[in-house]
Amino acid sequence: MRKLRLCLSALLVAAMVIAPATLMAAGKALRVAIIAPSAQNDLAFTQSIVDGIKAIQKEREIELAITDGTFIVEDAAAAIRDYAKKGFDLVIAHGSQYGGSLKEIAPDFPETAFAWGTSADTFGLANVSSYEAASDEGGYVMGVMAAAMSKKGGVGVIGPIEVGDAKLYVNGFVNGAKAQNPKIRAKVNYIGSFSDVALAAEAAKAHMAAGADVLTGTAQMVVGAIGAARAKRVPWFGTQANQTSLAPEIVVASQVYKWEVVLKQIIADMDKGVKGGKKYGINLANEGIVIEFNDGYKLDPAVKELGMKTIAGIKDGSIKTGNATP
Amino acid sequence: MVDSFAVLIIVSTIASGIRLATPFLLASLGEALGQRSGVLNLGVDGVMLIGAFGAYYTVLQTNNPYLGLLVGIGVGVIMGVFYGFITLYLQAEQGVSGIGIYLFGLGMSDLLFQKFVGTPRPILPFMPLHFPVLSDLPVVGEMLFQHSIIVYIAFGLVPVMGFILKHTTYGLNIRAIGENPEAADSLGVSVTATRYSAIIIGNSLAGLAGAALAIELGIFQQNLTNAMGFIAIALVYFGAWSPKGVMIGSLVFGLVQAIVLQCKTFGVIPRSASDLAAMAPAIITILALVVVAKRFKQPSALTKPYVRGS
Numbered sequence: 001m002r003k004l005r006l007c008l009s010a011l012l013v014a015a016m017v018i019a020p021a022t023l024m025a026a027g028k029a030l031r032v033a034i035i036a037p038s039a040q041n042d043l044a045f046t047q048s049i050v051d052g053i054k055a056i057q058k059e060r061e062i063e064l065a066i067t068d069g070t071f072i073v074e075d076a077a078a079a080i081r082d083y084a085k086k087g088f089d090l091v092i093a094h095g096s097q098y099g100g101s102l103k104e105i106a107p108d109f110p111e112t113a114f115a116w117g118t119s120a121d122t123f124g125l126a127n128v129s130s131y132e133a134a135s136d137e138g139g140y141v142m143g144v145m146a147a148a149m150s151k152k153g154g155v156g157v158i159g160p161i162e163v164g165d166a167k168l169y170v171n172g173f174v175n176g177a178k179a180q181n182p183k184i185r186a187k188v189n190y191i192g193s194f195s196d197v198a199l200a201a202e203a204a205k206a207h208m209a210a211g212a213d214v215l216t217g218t219a220q221m222v223v224g225a226i227g228a229a230r231a232k233r234v235p236w237f238g239t240q241a242n243q244t245s246l247a248p249e250i251v252v253a254s255q256v257y258k259w260e261v262v263l264k265q266i267i268a269d270m271d272k273g274v275k276g277g278k279k280y281g282i283n284l285a286n287e288g289i290v291i292e293f294n295d296g297y298k299l300d301p302a303v304k305e306l307g308m309k310t311i312a313g314i315k316d317g318s319i320k321t322g323n324a325t326p
Numbered sequence: 327m328v329d330s331f332a333v334l335i336i337v338s339t340i341a342s343g344i345r346l347a348t349p350f351l352l353a354s355l356g357e358a359l360g361q362r363s364g365v366l367n368l369g370v371d372g373v374m375l376i377g378a379f380g381a382y383y384t385v386l387q388t389n390n391p392y393l394g395l396l397v398g399i400g401v402g403v404i405m406g407v408f409y410g411f412i413t414l415y416l417q418a419e420q421g422v423s424g425i426g427i428y429l430f431g432l433g434m435s436d437l438l439f440q441k442f443v444g445t446p447r448p449i450l451p452f453m454p455l456h457f458p459v460l461s462d463l464p465v466v467g468e469m470l471f472q473h474s475i476i477v478y479i480a481f482g483l484v485p486v487m488g489f490i491l492k493h494t495t496y497g498l499n500i501r502a503i504g505e506n507p508e509a510a511d512s513l514g515v516s517v518t519a520t521r522y523s524a525i526i527i528g529n530s531l532a533g534l535a536g537a538a539l540a541i542e543l544g545i546f547q548q549n550l551t552n553a554m555g556f557i558a559i560a561l562v563y564f565g566a567w568s569p570k571g572v573m574i575g576s577l578v579f580g581l582v583q584a585i586v587l588q589c590k591t592f593g594v595i596p597r598s599a600s601d602l603a604a605m606a607p608a609i610i611t612i613l614a615l616v617v618v619a620k621r622f623k624q625p626s627a628l629t630k631p632y633v634r635g636s
Binding site: 038041042043047068069156161162187188189190191192193195196197198199201202203205206207209210220223224226227230231245246247 | 542545593
């Protein structure tokens with residue numbers, strides 16, 4: 001009887017030790033939280049990360065929590081801390097504006113993996129990863145096509161604040177337009193806000209009044225600009241998510257972020273015990289960035305061909321986007 | 327001779343300023359009426375947001391922007407009834423309850439949007455009106471006579487409200503209650519009923535402002551107003567509680583925004599100063615407020631609940 005008890009006890013202890021590892025190996029639900037500035041279905045920045053994690057959910061069990069609409073950084077900071085306290089495995093702070101908060105919070109939770117972007121800064125912390133999008137690449141492709149489409153020799157860009165992937169996209173677009181047509185008037189208007197839809201609409205109207213006949217823009221507030229472009233039937237190039245549904249008659253193509261490419265790498269590293277300290281990125285070459293054309297838009301085949309050649313050139317390194325403020 | 331392109335840009339800038347001023351004007355007019363009766367409503371932005379969603383959803387379902395405007399007004403009326411009950415019957419502190427209304431509007435509009443719409447979908451916006459002869463006039467035509475109907479409603483309300491406040495018994499009652507509710511009450515004016523009506527009209531204009539914004543833009547998204555309601559409250563102080571003053575304040579704010587946009591478009595403002603320039607409308611409003619606040623007195627009974635005999 002005593003031997004039987006000893007055997008049972010040994011089995012129980014072994015089960016307790018082995019079970020967590022077995023469960024992990026069998027794909028125990030990973031708890032992931034996303035904190036993002038705008039609505040999770042904004043057809044822009046926030047939706048791109050949500051779509052990314054949902055793509056991974058098809059392959060792996062993930063318990064997902066989302067706090068969206070945190071335009072106010074203090075609200076985002078509270079949510080980041082709260083998820084870490086609740087023991088989430090990976091907390092993603094999806095916004096360049098959240099870096100300062102994350103730098104303060106992450107050291108308090110060394111067992112939690114944090115990721116944030118778009119940025120290349122991990123603050124030297126072992127549990128913080130950063131990710132960024134080479135949005136200048138898609139921007140460059142769009143700029144080349146926009147310049148080829150413009151009949152008046154003018155293209156307009158609406159940006160939020162000159163930071164992060166917005167800055168990269170805008171610079172890439174302008175560089176691409178100028179590479180295609182050195183005489184092009186490529187005007188940029190940073191409206192100073194990620195959320196002022198009305199101002200973005202007026203910025204689009206200002207561009208059109210100034211002679212721009214092809215427009216683009218980046219960040220959540222561009223829904224207003226797309227509406228203004230739609231009213232005048234001016235072609236629009238989208239970024240961050242596929243924006244065709246907002247104006248099928250004018251959206252030519254969209255640069256779409258496939259964040260699942262970096263999220264897979266981050267999670268794979270977490271499985272190996274690496275909680276952070278690394279930088280990740282999406283680009284055309286690793287297919288974290290793809291250009292999705294709107295089949296409903298009658299695009300000149302020559303322009304599309306030009307776009308495809310530019311994509312190929314950037315992928316093989318023969319075309320450089322000249323990632324600097326023009 | 328002025329270059330024709332320069333004229334085109336000036337015309338476009340002024341037209342843009344008028345469009346940008348419109349939602350501010352509608353919301354400010356409503357807030358001014360409420361404040362003249364002694365009630366501060368810090369929840370304007372929340373009411374605008376719910377009005378915007380109500381209008382957006384109506385147009386999405388019916389393709390009728392005019393019905394959308396009516397729904398925006400209706401939502402404002404409901405919010406006014408709600409706010410009046412809180413401040414007049416429950417005697418809640420106006421500043422705090424106004425913030426509550428704002429937070430309610432911010433959350434509720436987003437919740438309803440996520441529940442019933444989800445991904446932003448475009449709606450039929452207002453088309454610019456075309457007035458025979460006037461719309462075709464050079465320069466002035468595009469500047470003043472090619473706007474959507476909501477612009478003319480907003481600016482048309484300025485003289486209407488000015489007339490009501492100055493030349494009608496109702497307006498006199500509102501002003502009297504805002505200055506000295508005890509005296510007005512002793513003369514048989516119902517303080518509660520008059521304030522209630524002013525709150526409802528004020529909120530309906532805030533709802534209309536939100537509706538106008540959503541329909542003009544042809545879209546709704548989370549926090550669409552981007553704190554416009556708070557600027558509208560500041561413009562009431564800027565305009566010294568008069569409809570004409572509020573209109574001037576709204577136009578100044580809208581025009582400064584439009585001028586800054588044009589300057590950025592043409593590179594007059596360098597990109598390095600872009601974010602700083604974006605603050606210009608707010609800074610100018612604050613500076614004007616400092617000047618105006620010294621010259622004009624706010625309604626004496628503003629924010630003070632009235633209890634007969636207390």
